[in-house]
Amino acid sequence: MLKAGIIGYGYMGHFHYDxxxxxxxxxxxxAVYDIAEETRxxxxxxxxxxxxxxxxxxxxxxxxxxxxxxxxxxxxxxVAAMNAGKNVMIEKPATMNVQEFEQIMECxxxxxxxxxxxxxxxxxxxxxxxxxxxxxxELGNVTTxxxxxxxxxxxxxxxRGDPEYGGGMLYDWGVHLIDQMLQLFKGQKVVRIQARxxxxxxxxxxxxxxxxxxxxxxxxxxxxxxxxxxxxxPRWFVFGDRGTLMLEDFSGTKGGARKIRQExxxxxxxxxxxxxxxxxxxxxLAPECIEILELxxxxxxxxxxxxxxxxxxxxxxxxxxxxxxxxxxMQIVDAAFEASKEKQVLEVNI
Ligand SMILES: NC(=O)c1ccc[n+]([C@@H]2O[C@H](COP(=O)([O-])OP(=O)(O)OC[C@H]3O[C@@H](n4cnc5c(N)ncnc54)[C@H](O)[C@@H]3O)[C@@H](O)[C@H]2O)c1
Numbered sequence: 001m002l003k004a005g006i007i008g009y010g011y012m013g014h015f016h017y018d019x020x021x022x023x024x025x026x027x028x029x030x031a032v033y034d035i036a037e038e039t040r041x042x043x044x045x046x047x048x049x050x051x052x053x054x055x056x057x058x059x060x061x062x063x064x065x066x067x068x069x070x071x072x073x074x075x076x077x078x079v080a081a082m083n084a085g086k087n088v089m090i091e092k093p094a095t096m097n098v099q100e101f102e103q104i105m106e107c108x109x110x111x112x113x114x115x116x117x118x119x120x121x122x123x124x125x126x127x128x129x130x131x132x133x134x135x136x137x138e139l140g141n142v143t144t145x146x147x148x149x150x151x152x153x154x155x156x157x158x159x160r161g162d163p164e165y166g167g168g169m170l171y172d173w174g175v176h177l178i179d180q181m182l183q184l185f186k187g188q189k190v191v192r193i194q195a196r197x198x199x200x201x202x203x204x205x206x207x208x209x210x211x212x213x214x215x216x217x218x219x220x221x222x223x224x225x226x227x228x229x230x231x232x233x234p235r236w237f238v239f240g241d242r243g244t245l246m247l248e249d250f251s252g253t254k255g256g257a258r259k260i261r262q263e264x265x266x267x268x269x270x271x272x273x274x275x276x277x278x279x280x281x282x283x284x285l286a287p288e289c290i291e292i293l294e295l296x297x298x299x300x301x302x303x304x305x306x307x308x309x310x311x312x313x314x315x316x317x318x319x320x321x322x323x324x325x326x327x328x329x330m331q332i333v334d335a336a337f338e339a340s341k342e343k344q345v346l347e348v349n350i
Pocket of ligand 1: 011012036068069120172
C-alpha cells in the first residue's frame with residue numbers, strides 16, 4: 001500500500017484525496033500540510049495526520065507527495081519533497097517559468113525520484129475525440145486547429161486574480177490547452193509564437209488569452225481563453241483540407257464532422273446549380289459530395305491519470321506526464337508572455 005501526503009488541501013487537494021479513495025487497495029492519503037488551520041482540522045477529521053510545518057511533514061513516511069497549493073509554491077515544495085526522498089506529483093502550471101522548472105528537472109535527475117505534473121486533461125473526452133478524428137486521417141491535412149475555453153463570470157477569483165500567486169488565465173487554463181496541442185502534434189516543433197494577453201475585467205492579471213503556435217509542418221494551433229464571453233463559440237474547430245470538425249463543448253456529444261467524399265476530386269460540383277447563395281466561391285457543396293462522419297465514442301477516462309500514476313509508482317515506470325514534455329509547455333508560456341509584451345511574433349524552436 002502506497003502512502004501519500006498532500007500539500008495544500010483546498011479544491012484540488014480534495015480532488016486528489018477523493019481520487020485516492022477510488023483505489024483503496026493501492027494508496028492511502030495519510031498526511032496533510034496546509035497553512036490554513038481550519039483546513040488542517042478538516043483533514044484531521046478525515047483521519048489524516050496534519051502539519052503546520054513543511055519540514056516535519058516531509059519527515060513522514062510517504063511514497064508520494066501531491067502539491068496542490070497556489071502556483072508560486074509548486075517549485076519550492078517539489079524540490080523540497082524530492083530532496084526529502086519523496087516521489088512528487090504537482091499541480092499545473094508546473095512552475096511560474098522555465099528557470100524554476102529547470103531547477104525541478106535538476107532535482108529529479110539528482111534524486112532519481114519520480115516526478116510528474118497533473119495534466120489530466122489529456123484524458124478529456126472532447127480532446128480524445130479531436131485526437132482520434134485527426135489521427136484517422138478523415139479530415140485530411142490539418143491546416144488550423146482552434147481550442148477555446150470561454151466563461152461568463154468575468155472574474156479570476158481568489159488568488160487567481162493576484163500575479164504574486166501566479167494568477168491569470170495563461171497559467172490557469174492556458175497550460176492545459178497548450179499541453180493538449182503539444183501532445184496532439186507530438187514530434188513536431190513549434191517554430192513561431194504569437195500571443196495577446198489582456199486584462200479586460202481583472203486588472204492585475206490576464207483574463208483574456210490568445211496564443212497562436214505554428215508547428216514546423218505549417219499547422220497553426222490557436223488557443224483562446226476568456227473569463228467573460230456571453231455568446232457561444234465552439235470548444236474545438238478543426239480545419240482539414242478534406243473535412244471539418246466542430247465540437248461545441250466538453251461533453252464531446254454536441255457538434256459534428258463532415259468531409260468531402262473520397263470520389264469527389266474537385267470542388268466544382270456546384271456549377272450549373274441555382275441558389276448559390278452570396279457567391280459561387282462560398283456556395284454550399286451539393287449534398288451528394290459530402291459525407292457526415294460519426295463522432296468517435298470515447299469512454300470516461302477520469303480515473304486513468306491516477307491509475308497510471310499508481311502503476312508508475314508501483315512498478316517503477318516512467319510517469320505518463322514527463323518533465324521533458326512540461327518543459328516545452330513552460331517554454332511556450334514564457335514565449336507567450338514575451339510575445340504579448342513585445343507585440344511581436346517570436347521565432348522559436350520548441
Ligand atoms: N489540474 C487541474 O485541472 C486543476 C484545476 C484547478 C486547480 N488546479 C491547480 O491546483 C492548484 C490549487 O488550486 P485550488 O483551486 O485547489 O486552490 P485553493 O485555493 O482551493 O487551494 C489551495 C490550498 O493551498 C493552501 N495553501 C496556500 N498557500 C500554501 C502554502 N504556502 N503552503 C501550504 N498550503 C498552502 C490553502 O490554504 C488552500 O487550502 C493550483 O496550482 C491550480 O492551478 C489544477
